[in-house]
Amino acid sequence: MTDDNDTTGHADSPALTRRATLAAAVGTPALLGLAAGSYEVAARTTDDEDFETPLLCPLADGQSSLEGDRTALSADPRLLSAYDLSEGQQVRVERRDDEFAAYTIVEERPEDPTDIIRAADVTRCRLDLEEATPPAPGDVECPSPDQNCSLADDEFEVTLSTTIPNPDLSESQAREQGELIERLDERGTDRIFLAPHGGAVQPWTDDQAEYAAELTASTCWRTKGWGPDGGNAFRRWHVPTMELSPESYPELETIADTEYDLAVDCSGVCDAGVLVGGTADRDLRETVRDSINDALPRCAIEAELEDDGTSDRMLVNRLGEESIYLSQSYDSRRAYWEEVAHGLAAALSDDVEPPEQDPPCDRGNAPSETPPEDRGNAPSETPPEDRGNAPSETPPNGRGNSE
Known part of the structure; x- marks a missing residue:
């Protein structure tokens, strides 16, 4: 599989300095008694100009409206500004070369450090494509959201790109x-x-x-x-x-x-x-x-x-x-x-x-409980013109499993 960096080039990513590393005297996560995820957060600087590899984290308190929404992200306004992004736009989030997906910025939320991005479990699991099982033919329309993947409880670094459709490919x-x-x-x-x-x-x-x-x-x-x-x-x-x-x-x-x-x-x-x-x-x-x-x-x-x-x-x-x-x-x-x-x-x-x-279409001469001349009065569960309330892949009045 071709490296996605080769196709997008991330040419639209800000030219930013690499994240400062901790001095050797600080010690290892084990010596500090920190879990790996907590250590990663603690090790990050608060330099407002350092947005090369934001940290994708679980939702915070007060973000229940994003639960179950597999495309929704929140981010600090300063991070979005560094990428010339704003609420409502799409962003490509990449975890590894072949694990990336398109998301929507639905909330601008101040964070400290400012390079934190937040998403629901099911949203982060979209980047766990290495372990995902391709859907069977006929099931491609409505794959079940996966919120029990290996990434569901993790925070991890990602890269961002404002390139959604790749303009250079056949x-x-x-x-x-x-x-x-x-x-x-x-x-x-x-x-x-x-x-x-x-x-x-x-x-x-x-x-x-x-x-x-x-x-x-x-x-x-x-x-x-x-x-x-x-x-x-x-x-x-x-x-x-x-x-x-x-x-x-x-x-x-x-x-x-x-x-x-x-x-x-x-x-x-x-x-x-x-x-x-x-x-x-x-x-x-x-x-x-x-x-x-x-x-x-x-x-x-x-x-x-x-x-x-x-x-x-x-x-x-x-x-x-x-x-x-x-x-x-x-x-x-x-x-x-x-x-x-x-x-x-x-x-x-x-x-x-x-x-x-x-x-x-004539489906045969199977006997009917209702004589043909009286079939017009047989009750119908749902007249064809009223079937607009059937659940669809795209509910027009809400988020979630919309089209």
Whole structure:
């Protein structure tokens, strides 16, 4: 695996002096009766200019809001200033050459020493990729947070970089090195397709955004991320879209002030199916749903409306006056990513030929408790148009397991 220092260069890290070492007369941790972790804290200087290797520590009292949030960090304002960072931006945190991940600064908190960073157990465990087991195929969407790793009770030194997507890599190089890249096709239109979690983070979402944008001659922005040895891309690169800062994604920043008439987010969801949400009016969302269903093969799962993806904080709603938030399970994308993208494009552009509609699926002549002519009155647990309350990988109104 290529050394990440070779790919990022850490060119954006401050040119800072190395940390002063203790004099030999001070003695060893064992002689002082200190645990290794406590000794490391005690040995650190309080030099405000020494931020080369901050210390990643557990949360302090009063930080319960960060518990369970696997991307959230707090840091001293002076440390952030040294890296030209501010609250709300992403930062790359690296423990070793091949153990790094993207995080979000959610709290500026004075510390002493000033180079302390704090995060929950589950957040620090994202850097324990050496011992992490890659998820099985089909489980890449919603890996369970790990808060019992070897790093859960430790504090340890890290390095920081403001580089999130690597600007110098091709797609094949990024795949090989477990890196993240971003791509922008600016076509000067009033419509944009997004895939904030492409590559192996939420597979095929970037393919969908690219394909639909090409069919409709629309602008397209997407990221493509991979993990070490082909696994754990979600664990390394997934940042909820409500937290994505354009300042941390240079290509995205170039279009961040553009207000598109319509923004479309191709995303993943833990639950089965294809769900059409967003802030667009119901008529448009129904048109998208029906067009996708026309594109899907006979007997496939059907797209449904979803009352999700409406938060003003979500990237798709920051960019678009109206939005379509398309969330799909891993299995749906694996089987039908192209059909769904075609149906989506056909619903939004008259220049795209609509897909041919298959006849309804006949699942056989098995007897039914309700005669066919009376089936319309059979109670339904959840009408398709009301299934917006199903839990998703991205709850729009909160932190945590968001998209």
